[in-house]
Structures are given as C-alpha cells and as structure tokens.
Amino acid sequence: MSEKILKGLREAVWYFDEDEVKRLSEEAVEAGLDPVEVLEEGLAKALREVGNRFESGEAFITELIASAQAMEVGAEILNREIAKRGVTRRSVGKFLIGTVEGDIHSIGKNIVKTMLTAAGFEVIDLGTDVKSGEIVEKVKELKPDILGLSSLMTTTMSKQKEVIDELKKAGLREDIKVIVGGAPVTQAWVEEIGADACGLDAGSAVKKSLKLMEA
Template sequence: MNNEILEGLRKAIKEYDNEKAENLAKRAVEEKLDPLRVLDAMTVAIREVGDAFGRGDLWLPDLVGAADAMQAAMPIIEEEIKRTGAKRESLGTVVAGTVFGDIHSIGKTMVCTLLTAEGFKVHDLGVNIKAEEFLQAIRNYNADILAMSALMTMTAPEQKKVIEQLKKEGLRDKIKIMVGGGAITEEFAKEIGADGYDPTAPGAVKLARKLIGR
C-alpha cells in the first residue's frame, strides 16, 4: 500500500501529472507515511528526469513539467515535515530567484529543478524579486547558497545591489552566491563579487556542490 503511493508519486512526477502528484501527496499524509521517505521518492524521480535531460533524452518542457508536478505535492509534504518535526537531510539550503525588474523564469526554474534533484533544499522565490525579499528569505531559511538570475542587460546590475545589501547587513560572509542568466558573464560575476558563475543549468549544480564543498 505504502509502496504503491510512493511508486505512484514517482510516476506522477515522471509523467508530469500535477493533479495526481498532489492527490498522492495528500494520501501519503492520510496514510501517515514518513514524510521524509515521501520526499526521497520525489527527489529520486526528479533526479531521474534531470539525468535524462543531461543525457539529451528529455527536453526543457519535460524538466519543467516534472518540476511543476513536484511543486504541486511539495507544500503538502513540507507541512507534514513541519508538523511531525522530522529532521530533513540535505546537501544545503538554496534561496533562488530572478532579480527585480526581470520576469524571465526559465533558466532559474531549470537550475532550481536540477538542484532539487541533486539533493539541495531549494526555496524558489520566483521572478521580479527585490533585494529586501532575498535578504528576508536568506534569514528565514538560514540559507547556505543564494542563486540569482538576470536575463536582461538592464537588470543585471540589480544582482550587484543585492550583494551590496548583504554586505551592509553583515550577511555576505555567511553565504555563497552564484549568479547566472543571459546577461551575465564570468567577468561580470567577478566584478560584482559573486562566488561563482556558470552558463548552463547542469554546470550550476556542479558549481553549487563546489561552493559548499560537498
């Protein structure tokens, strides 16, 4: 019975079925499954999708479809983790978002999905995120990594603003910062004082591991 739910959840993610994923997550809670096991099952599924994407067997719409399905189940499981007080193991906690003035979400979503697949705990703040919102999330979640995206040349300097703000509030040394997006280059990343940059989503995952030494 339990395995059936976990297997179903894994399948729902791999078949990009939001509704089914959400329903099965609810059932998992009803059946009092260990929420950490449920989370593991979903992570395995998303990792399989991520690997297939890396091999070239799957494409972007598949990756995002799987992420959406996982996203549909996630709040239910997180609520359960909180309620039961279970301790969640992860590689690290990531706060991610596209900077203020920029509404491009694709690259950021890819990175978040692959980071989740890798075993990071990812808080995706979405698009058009102001500096203060990033800071608040970093404090709230006690994040290890901040990942920022900017697609447009006009909005790239916004990343610098966030870093300045972190310095001002004495948070800069407590967190690793990675940046990406169409408008960002290696030089720019160095110039604004980020810890790392990578042009590709799979590369960003390797970078995240490197930054936290795991």
C-alpha cells in the same frame, strides 16, 4: 528512438503545439530517457532557437510567448521526473533562489531549481521579479548556505550587484555564498560584482554549487 523524441519535441516547441509537447514528454519519461537531456537538448534548445529568431526579427513576441508556454508544459513533466529520480539523496545544503527585480523570466531558474533539488539541495524558490530588499530579508530569516540569483536581461543584471551590496551592508555577505546565472552572466561579471560563482547552464550550476558547499 531518443533522437526521434528530441526532434519531435523541438518541432512541437517551434510550432507551440502544447498537446504534442505533453505527449512526447510523457513518452520520454515512459521510455526511461534522461529527463535532463530531454529538457536541455529537446525543449530548451528549441526555445533558444525561437529566441534567436526573435532577436533577428524573424519571429514575433507572440510566437516567443507561445513557444515558451509550450516548453513549460513539457518542463513540468520532466522536472517532476528529475525530482523523482533524486528523492533518495540526502540534503547537501539549503539553497535560496530567485529572479531579480524587473525580470520575469522563470524557465531557466526553474530548471536549475529542479536539478539542484535532484542533486540533494533543499531549495526555496522566491519566484520572479523579487526586490533586492526582500531577498536580503529572506537570507536573514532562512539562513541559506547559498543564494542563487537569476537575471536574463542586461537591463536587470545590475540587481544582482545590488543584492550583494545590500548583503554586505546588512553584515550578511560573509555567511553566504552567492552564485549568479542567466544568459548575460559571465565570469568577468562574477568578479566585477563580488559574487562567488556563476552557472551558465543547469549542469554547471549544480557542479559549482556542490563545490561552493565544500569551500
């Protein structure tokens, strides 16, 4: 049954059928399926495929947007279930997350946020297209243990470096761990910009953040 639901969800995202995404996401929750697996193997996988088709010129931007909207309908339902399953855990640390300036991609960040919450972090979300200066101000004000910076585009990755440089200038870098994420991010980039870690998917984001809390 699990594979049938996952396949149905992938097809519904491809054909931007929001009603079907909603119905199958609810069915997955009712059937007790792992919401993280449904998110990653159903919804996210399908959206990445639409992304690949867009990249190779086989899909239009309008299709991409419609598929992303369909995915978000399901992600909301599954994120709620992930959060519900994690409510009994204690707070392991304060995590500030946001997508850097110039970048409006939110889906991956939101999944990471939900999974961190489920893992016991207190997560504060600054949203998307957040100016470096604003992020540094929030670090000063909220004193989080970890700062997570999302960037989905090669053209906005440099903002992750800018934030780290501004944290240094403000004398705040030593007090906080910085984890970066988003499709173009690599370990080499982490080293280049002086971040502490990167998360290539939501699972590794959680694992590495828990590890950073021990360091």
